[in-house]
Amino acid sequence: MPIISQKAQTWVVVPAVLVVMAVITYQILLAPDHLQGTKNILSMAKTIPLPVGGPESIEWDPQGEGPYAAVVDGRILKWRGDGLGWVDFAYTSPLRGNCSRDEVVPTCGRPLGLSFEKKTGDLYICDGYFGVMKVGPEGGLAKLVVGEAEGRKVIFANQMDIDEEEDVLYFNDSSDKYHFREVFYVTVNGERSGRVIRYNKKTKEAKVIMDNLRCNNGLAINKDRTFLISCESATGLVHRYWIKGPKAGTRDIFAKVPGYPDNIRLTPTGDFWLGIHCKKNLIGRLMVNNKWIGQLVEKTVKLDLLIGLVNGFKPHGIAVKISGETGEILEILEDREGKTMQYVSEAYERDDGKLWFGSVFTPAVWVLDRK
Template identity: 80%
Template sequence: MPISEKLPTWAVVPAVFAVFSVISYQILIAPDNLNGTKNVLSMAKTIPLPVDGPESIEWDPQGGGPYAAVVDGRILKWRGDGLGWAELAYTSPHRGNCSRHEVVPTCGRPLGLSFEKKTGDLYICDGYIGVMKVGPEGGLAELVVDQAEGRKVMFANQMDIDEEEDVFYFNDSSDKYHFRDIFYVIANGERPGRVIRYKKKTKEAKVVMDNLRCNNGPKAGTRDIFAKVPGYPDNIRLTPIGDFWIGIHCKKNLLGRLVVNNQWLGKLVEKTVKLELLIGLVNGFKPHGVAVKISGETGEIVEILEDKEGKTMQYVSEAYERDDGKIWFGSVFTPAVWVLDVKLDGLPT
């Protein structure tokens, strides 16, 4: 019997549309399925925060911490299960309307954190203000640099300190957008990012690399393609043995590749798609957790850890391996950090 005789006409169109929607999602929007990964991030312990977005985490020279840079412009310190989180510092004096869930530009948005071992000063990349620092006593951070070679630093993102040379390197990920509109930086096809070297003695800020797209996690002194990872990378952290962990915001999908690789389409998305929808399209409307470990010598992928379903971990911005074998994870959006208290060699597949 023909299908038209089995089903009423009004039921055929919705059924066809539903099938088409499922197929389109699987082809265009569903996140990539990665081979050889370890789906273990859901095992991590969750340490909640009273505020969203611990984008970067760091430990002080005495091993205290972690410290977390959060969405309301503050730096918080973890003091253990009994004491919880305490405020160390903040990047803007304008605290009256700061939100614990959304970015308020006047409050600043601290991102990358780096302690200087010899002084104990904490350097902070703020996605609105520039590179700042605060002493061990905490409080309001002071501005260190907010322009380089005549261009304002719009999106200070992450940094690395070379204490022998008394310089630091940091990323200015865009000269057009601040942190809140980061996904438009990815989508529009432009390459406005740069890496800047700052000499502390002379206070000279020099661009050492430019024409970059949404750059983050500098590796000082190099300009080559060191590694390619299966997703949109965020912060880079050196491991105790010289490899690197990279936080992956989300895996890629076909739609994301089309937008990123075709500037005309990226420009159209920038003008017509709301930011919340763009975030959903990029992650396949399925937030998840991914971190990638690469070799410090070759750049080859050594290990990929996942929470495929996003049960525990989502939007990983940083993975930080400590000497004790624990790996700590930060997130650009969620109100938590996580710690995986398992030796890497012993992780189940």
């Protein structure tokens, strides 16, 4: 009996120890950061489902209609309200035969950042495969506007903004090697080939104004158009480039935000919202901060597993608001458990105070009425 009892105790103790070790390992390596002072309110947002995944960027036309959403199968969809739902507006490739509603097919394109030009009604589109494109107010097939800059092809156009007074576009080209589908490898492998490009619509000149960036993702011009900011997903750094004034042509660090930032949108009051893909964890930091680990991961870890490792296998929602004057973090909103919102790519504040959110993966946009 004592021998049987001892074996029984072993069978109980060993699994218990393994469970405890697994929990400790998860908490140390994988658990997303706990951020102080956040508001865990994003789970209260209203969900508007889409028939296709990944509304990475959203935008409204000059008449206030929309939102328009850039989705994974190469289309831009338009929301016509609860009665009509989503309708086709535009697409970036004529090759529509094998496009998937769940996964990126390179020949179909992958529209990302959207920006309407108010004076013309044209919609400019950063496509993660083709470059910067444009479609008229009636929609349809978009045409290429910028496909290279200073002799180098635009591989990964990401987000842009328009200075309509100067007739100039500014946009991110996030990598000289990878397209959108490999964005997480760009984040971890340490490469610094990202650049910000200025395109003069009158002269058709595309000029690099910032380079040596590490997966630069979001971009926005400030309210008085004296500078622009561009954020690096890998580092959380927000770089500033001075467009006008005594510092014109120079750059500095404007802010640093928690997590892996995506798109940036200017608020009606002149601050900025940044969509955050997820918070950081220890294993993510090890990959991002040690180039050799990141390059090993790139060669050995499948993309789905890498995404899980980065977000701690716990998709969640987060957005950060920073001051348009100082870069100070003003507010952090969360859906800590990912009950409603996950993989936030964009946070867009409208004049009525409502916050709209896009997602790089989830087939939904969300709207939060804070009033």
